[in-house]
Amino acid sequence: MLHLRTMAPATMTADILAALECDDAVTGLAVFRGAAVRPAGDLIMAQVAREAANDVIQRLRDLRVHQVGSIEMDPVGTWLSRSGFEAEVRTPGSSADAVVWAEVTQRAYDETELNWTFLSFLTLATVIASIAIVVDSQILVVGAMVLGPEFGPIAALGVALVRRRFVLLQLAIRTLVLGFVVAIGLTIVLALVARGLGWITLADVIGPRPGTAFIYTPDKWSFIIGVIAGAAGVLAITSAKSLGLAGVFISVTTVPAAGNIALGVAFGDGSTIWGSVAQLLLNIGGMALAGWLTLAFQQAVWSRVSVRRARHLRLPHRRML
Structure with a gap:
């Protein structure tokens, strides 16, 4: 209600x-x-x-x-x-399944705003991810994933396309691009400082990392996981029962890839940079595509429900049901 x-x-x-x-x-x-x-x-x-x-x-x-x-x-x-x-x-319909488009659109605008809070969380998450890569800690990778705020503007891409809010589309793209540029840039500076102090060496970046090697080695599963996580995330933010959103954050390798890009730039390792860039783009692309398709499907379903309601309201005996 x-x-x-x-x-x-x-x-x-x-x-x-x-x-x-x-x-x-x-x-x-x-x-x-x-x-x-x-x-x-x-x-x-x-x-x-x-x-x-x-x-x-x-x-x-x-x-x-x-x-x-x-x-x-x-x-x-x-x-x-x-x-x-x-x-x-x-x-007609289920309260938990109902998508209130005004609510979804308002939330998309709110979470797409490029502000100090968004940049701070994304930068801190990227720094934690870079540390996780250096020490090869999966626990820190998960922490960085949960801290990252990037899913909001990624979901907004789908909302903008489905609802034809092209201003929102521009805001979401700007927030994602500038957000990751700032986060990666600041992490590069910190990585260079750590390199100068001898805290991080090239071996830490390109050496064997069994716990975090998946960050810069994308494959078909990277895209598939991005698609599944994107669909689950959109369902979580559009449903009255917002469950499972934390699982989406933990599933997708976006912030860890950004942290690895920063380390690759700081140490001039091209394979690390391009592998991580591919991982980042695959995951963002998969989530954005899945979000758009999920929202489009939900809009089609609820359009049919609205038609059923309109027919029902025209019945002369509707007040007696």
């Missing part, structure tokens, strides 16, 4: 109520006349079955509520309501 709040001028209240009252998935409808100060007008609140959120939001967007006021939706963690339960039962 989702909690819906709209604020709009009083002249739009009747149209907003009509858009909400016509839908069996809406319950707990309340109006607070004159409660809104900026913009001046009315506050309208309701509970909406998650499965119907896209249709409800689209009707409000068609009324241009978001242009003159605001539309907000929050998940309701715990609720006790007979009418709410009946609204969910009447609404």
